[in-house]
Amino acid sequence: MRFSRLVTANLLGRPVRTLLTLSGIAVAVGAVVALVGVSAGFEKAMLDSYESRNVDLVVLQAGKMQQMMSVLPESLGEQLAALDGVETVTPFLMDVVSLSQEDVMGVTIQGWPQDSPQWDQYELIDGQPLEASGPKSLLVGKRLAELLNKHAGDQLEVYEGEPFNVAGVYERFIRFEDGAIAMPLADLQDLMFREGEVSLFMVTATESARTDLPGLTARIHALQSGLEVAPPSEFAENSPELKTVRSIAWLTSSIALVVGAVGILNTMLMAVFERTKEIAMMRAVGWRRSRVMRLVMSEALLLALGGAVLGSLGAIALMRVLSYSPSAGRLVSGDVSGEVVLQGFIVALVLGLLGGLYPAYRASRLAPIEGLRHE
Known part of the structure; x- marks a missing residue:
């Protein structure tokens, strides 16, 4: 045998x-x-999210266990933008909430400045852009909208007692962003009682500076102590979460x-x-x-x-x-x-x-x- x-x-x-x-x-x-x-x-x-936005460096508060716990002054963005080798700086605020009325937990909220080019990343499949909507408006990801049965023109109470108008429903190829909410930075700061504060900054380097990101990183660290600066790949790999x-x-x-x-x-x-x-x-x-x-x-x-x-x-x-x-x-x-x-x-x-x-x-x-x- x-x-x-x-x-x-x-x-x-x-x-x-x-x-x-x-x-x-x-x-x-x-x-x-x-x-x-x-x-x-x-x-x-997480890596795809940053790469799709052409982010070269992520700047946040050092030593925080979670990204949304990072607290940086929004004014730091002006200092970052003035550095040699920086092309654009985008402040970003994040929160995770539970929509008790809809019995949905762990919903991510993303806050961007009203004039940020990052809004172009949201492909609307229903409704209209935020700039064409009135105050207290937001965008809802396709998967979250399906779960909540929400459409453009509906109202959504993100925080208790704070109803927002659903200006539109967007679709993103990144799964967790497709199940999130996006709103103007100023509105999210007001809701979180974090006026003048953000979670992190997304930095896009100039073409010449991309060959020397460690040098740009050193210049950012020199601005103030307590900053963590890393490329998106390193940030995603070493993220505490x-x-x-x-x-x-x-x-x-x-x-x-x-x-x-x-x-x-x-x-x-x-x-x-x-x-x-x-x-x-x-x-x-x-x-x-x-x-x-x-x-x-x-x-x-x-x-x-x-x-x-x-x-x-x-x-x-x-x-x-x-x-x-x-x-x-x-x-x-x-x-x-x-x-x-x-x-x-x-x-x-x-x-x-x-x-x-x-x-x-x-x-x-x-x-x-x-x-x-x-x-």
Whole structure:
């Protein structure tokens, strides 16, 4: 019998146990792919948001755990604009609210100056631009508008007792912005009691200064202490919010990973115990210990790879379903990168190695005479 047939025969000969082990591994790998995929999607969306606005540097208050907790004086924008190598400076204010009347939580509000070119990024599919609307008007993202069943001309109470007119509904290719609200900076400052304050500044460098961003960064730091300055890619990668999301994702996944590793360990130990005489016969007819180890390890790795395939497919399907959900679709794009899937397969292989190593070692140390006496 071929070596590969021996590997599959044990797994197929015990279908219930194999299926249960595959399910445990699939849950573990699926948790990694889904949760890490969500955090990676957030990072990509944040980076795409800045890159679509031609941002070269992000300036915010240093040491803040969350972007919206950063507080900078709006007047700093004039100092930034006067620096050599700066083409444009855009102040930005952000808040996250819960719309209690509509029972929707975690809605991002973006505040831009009324004359900012950033408003051109919002492609209106319903209604009219803010400059053509009256006071206390805002724009609502397409996905949020669908969730709230709001259209141009409707009213939306963003903060309690502060109704705003929905001037228009916009569409953005960035998922979390498509589920957000955009309003004039002055209105958001008034609502947040942060007159003359912003969360951060988006800086676009001149063509010549882009070749020396570290020099421009140093000039910005020299303006005042307590500033954090970074390119969008570095800012997105090191964002405290995303670090927290990634940590929670791996912490949650680790529980499933432990269960998966124990499942493989239990399955392979039982397989070795039930096949004691068979393994003893193999050793008696000349199988080396290394070949016995390779047999058991191959079975464990095959289980792990099978679970990785099922888990990855399940996670991708779950992400796609969530992306069409009215509430979760505001945050989950449904796209899973190949890098995240590869991480899932690597995790599965590690599970296979950890779960199969001891049973394989135990099988290889089995003496033929002791195995043939086994009942």
